Amino acid sequence: MKTIFVDTLYWIAITNPKDQWYSRALEVQKHLQATQLITTETVLIEYLNYFCGYSPRMRQTVASVARFILRNPNVEVVLHTHEVFLNALTLYTERLDKGYSLIDCISMVTMQDCNLTEVLSHDKHFAQEGFMLLL
Numbered sequence: 001m002k003t004i005f006v007d008t009l010y011w012i013a014i015t016n017p018k019d020q021w022y023s024r025a026l027e028v029q030k031h032l033q034a035t036q037l038i039t040t041e042t043v044l045i046e047y048l049n050y051f052c053g054y055s056p057r058m059r060q061t062v063a064s065v066a067r068f069i070l071r072n073p074n075v076e077v078v079l080h081t082h083e084v085f086l087n088a089l090t091l092y093t094e095r096l097d098k099g100y101s102l103i104d105c106i107s108m109v110t111m112q113d114c115n116l117t118e119v120l121s122h123d124k125h126f127a128q129e130g131f132m133l134l135l
Helices: 008-015 022-029 041-050 056-071 082-094 102-113 124-128
Strands: 002-006 035-040 075-078 118-120
Touching: 002 102, 008 022, 008 041, 008 056, 035 041, 035 102, 041 056, 041 075, 041 102, 056 075, 082 102, 102 124
Parallel strands: 002 035, 002 118, 035 075
Antiparallel strands: none
16 A cells, blocks of 8 residues: 655645645545555644634634544554654754754654655655655
């Protein structure tokens, strides 16, 4: 079974019909039936934080989506560990010229640890590290 990492950008896109990547994310989603998805707890934190200024209705929707992701057997949510944090901090300090967020670095370290090369994202930072963008 194919395994793909899921970045915050994808979760936001499939949740928000007004997002610029919404149509593309829905198109890609049609082809994910036989795919194991991996994301991180920190990606879900970033996802929930993104919508914190939205309406209570949208915040409820986002919380429901996060709970669905956590229960979905086709999505593995990698928990945040101190070791991953330290490895991500090392990557962060090694790429000061790139503008990577620490959550990007946690995602990249997780992808490396899981031997993943493809990411559901359009974030150029992943491409700068040699990962294949799928949005």
